[in-house]
Amino acid sequence: EVHLVESGGGLVQPGGSLRLSCAASGFIFSDHYMDWVRQAPGKGLEWVGRTRNKADSYTTEYAASVKGRFIISRDDSKNSLYLQLNSLKTEDTAVYYCARLISGRFYFDYWGQGTLVTVSS
Amino acid sequence: DIQMTQSPSSLSASVGDRVTITCRASQGISNYLAWLQQKPGKAPKSLIYAASSLQSGVPSKFSGSGSGTDFTLTISSLQPEDFATYFCQQYYSYPLTFGGGTKVEIK
Numbered sequence: 398e399v400h401l402v403e404s405g406g407g408l409v410q411p412g413g414s415l416r417l418s419c420a421a422s423g424f425i426f427s428d429h430y431m432d433w434v435r436q437a438p439g440k441g442l443e444w445v446g447r448t449r450n451k452a453d454s455y456t457t458e459y460a461a462s463v464k465g466r467f468i469i470s471r472d473d474s475k476n477s478l479y480l481q482l483n484s485l486k487t488e489d490t491a492v493y494y495c496a497r498l499i500s501g502r503f504y505f506d507y508w509g510q511g512t513l514v515t516v517s518s
Numbered sequence: 519d520i521q522m523t524q525s526p527s528s529l530s531a532s533v534g535d536r537v538t539i540t541c542r543a544s545q546g547i548s549n550y551l552a553w554l555q556q557k558p559g560k561a562p563k564s565l566i567y568a569a570s571s572l573q574s575g576v577p578s579k580f581s582g583s584g585s586g587t588d589f590t591l592t593i594s595s596l597q598p599e600d601f602a603t604y605f606c607q608q609y610y611s612y613p614l615t616f617g618g619g620t621k622v623e624i625k
Binding site: 432434441442443444458460461494496499502503504505506507508509510511 | 554562614615
């Protein structure tokens with residue numbers, strides 16, 4: 398059974414940094430593209446970015462709102478996805494979800510339960 | 519960026535009702551359209567991809583249609599477990615974008 402479990406959220410001051418993790422199990426992690434999607438409290442969903450798989454050179458894509466501040470990486474040997482959040486702003490406060498894309502396709506099938514990041518002084 | 523506009527933003531319906539939600543893209547996206555369901559305090563769940571294909575395990579009461587710019591999600595007979603917020607999402611181009619959501623509430 399596919400499982401995605403995020404961790405690393407918490408309270409951080411504006412300008413600070415945080416690293417989120419997503420532990421994957423139940424599938425061949427290295428085969429899949431993986432995304433981060435966030436949801437501000439009471440708001441809709443916002444795509445954050447993507448890491449492709451090894452076959453596609455682990456290349457990444459980012460939303461304009463986070464490009465240059467956030468970094469997506471992965472460690473296939475640990476079945477883990479990461480999101481490094483730097484230069485955090487209050488508007489980055491959100492639940493951050495990792496999501497798996499169907500192998501060879503570009504739509505989501507599984508989502509993690511999310512981890513809350515609160516940016517506040 | 520491609521804007522995704524859902525309507526209505528909320529609706530009230532009774533158990534057994536047929537419910538239709540619409541989603542319009544600001545430019546053509548072929549059939550690169552997904553529908554997601556989210557219950558309060560829970561992660562999104564993927565329901566439909568390629569505008570009309572059901573994800574594995576999703577009951578057939580859910581159906582999707584459309585291509586180009588106009589899409590619909592239909593729930594044929596609303597059940598208590600279907601009361602949730604539904605989002606459309608395009609994956610035609612970066613950045614991926616979502617509709618604002620449709621909250622389906624109990625009448």
